[in-house]
Amino acid sequence: MTDKKNRIYFSTNMKNLKIVYSALLISLVPFGGFFVFLANSNGDLPSGGIILGVSIFLLPISWYVPLFFAKKKMIQEDLEPKEKFLSYSQSKIFSVIFLESGYMVNGVFYFVTASPIHWIGMGIFFAGMLLLFPREKEFFSLYKTREFPP
Numbered sequence: 001m002t003d004k005k006n007r008i009y010f011s012t013n014m015k016n017l018k019i020v021y022s023a024l025l026i027s028l029v030p031f032g033g034f035f036v037f038l039a040n041s042n043g044d045l046p047s048g049g050i051i052l053g054v055s056i057f058l059l060p061i062s063w064y065v066p067l068f069f070a071k072k073k074m075i076q077e078d079l080e081p082k083e084k085f086l087s088y089s090q091s092k093i094f095s096v097i098f099l100e101s102g103y104m105v106n107g108v109f110y111f112v113t114a115s116p117i118h119w120i121g122m123g124i125f126f127a128g129m130l131l132l133f134p135r136e137k138e139f140f141s142l143y144k145t146r147e148f149p150p
Helices: 002-038 047-074 081-113 117-132 136-143
Strands: none
Touching: 047 081, 081 117
């Protein structure tokens, strides 16, 4: 019975995440293009607007790619629910790592170009990290290994 509940939980969770990621991709692509044009006040293309636009365009991809690989493992029938949950938690950790690198790139370009538009990019990536960082059981399940008995 619990295996059936876990399957329903994972399928519902994956469906919700697909909806969220699709909505983010659809909304952030024009949002990134808007910032490229917003930074283009004098008719030239400053590097700050291009970097911010590209990083915002890649934001949903950095969220979805690790989850896509975790989904392949989660749909296998021979894995226990605990292993599937561990794979899901690891995918969120990888997504946070990608988001942190986007945050760092925007921070470096802010200090190189002194363009305040990178603060917006840093804020977007920081919000993404806060939303996706594993919580409660997701985080603690990463440390339950057979090497360290309880």
